[in-house]
Amino acid sequence: ELKVEQNPLFLSMQEGKNYTIYCNYSTTSDRLYWYRQDPGKSLESLFVLLSNGAVKQEGRLMASLDTKARLSTLHITAAVHDLSATYFCAVDEEGGSQGNLIFGKGTKLSVKP
């Protein structure tokens, strides 16, 4: 059974600081997704990582994937209040063949002035 673990689950940080959210998964997969969810809203796609060593950046967020370590990271650079949200990573259950998505528990990020 595929398990996806995120840490930390809660993150309170000051504006301007850097931090990393980690996502570990338990089975082989070369396809990992990061989503953002604002309160009361659905999921917004942030990144799709499709291969080992993949790195993608958008604004203050950068995601990477190490399939050998079964680890993905979401790095936040110089955080701003607008980044406050819950971030989920998700992995294809069938290891990249587009089966079900299995989600981590989410990381609730709060950026304080």
Add this chain to the structure above:
Amino acid sequence: GAVVSQHPSRVICKSGTSVKIECRSLDFQATTMFWYRQFPKQSLMLMATSNEGSKATYEQGVEKDKFLINHASLTLSTLTVTSAHPEDSSFYICSARNRAYGYTFGSGTRLTVV
């Protein structure tokens, strides 16, 4: 880009009644759609997978007679919550899968059963 429309966005119903939620892929054909449920402060939990023209596959612990899923066309899947009870109150999100676009999520439906 791929767009999935989900309606209604909010619904309040009385205990014992049924509620239908629609999920439409607007500009692509979705061979597979997924239905998730999310309780407050929790992650998304997969309820069922529906494939066009065949019966849905339900996850363990999800009552198929209570949560009826129909995927009659390549652009429409519906979830009907039958005989709703307050414990069914939740945020329901659909997702459509397509080889070209990957996964696209609907905007969610907030169901409140009173």
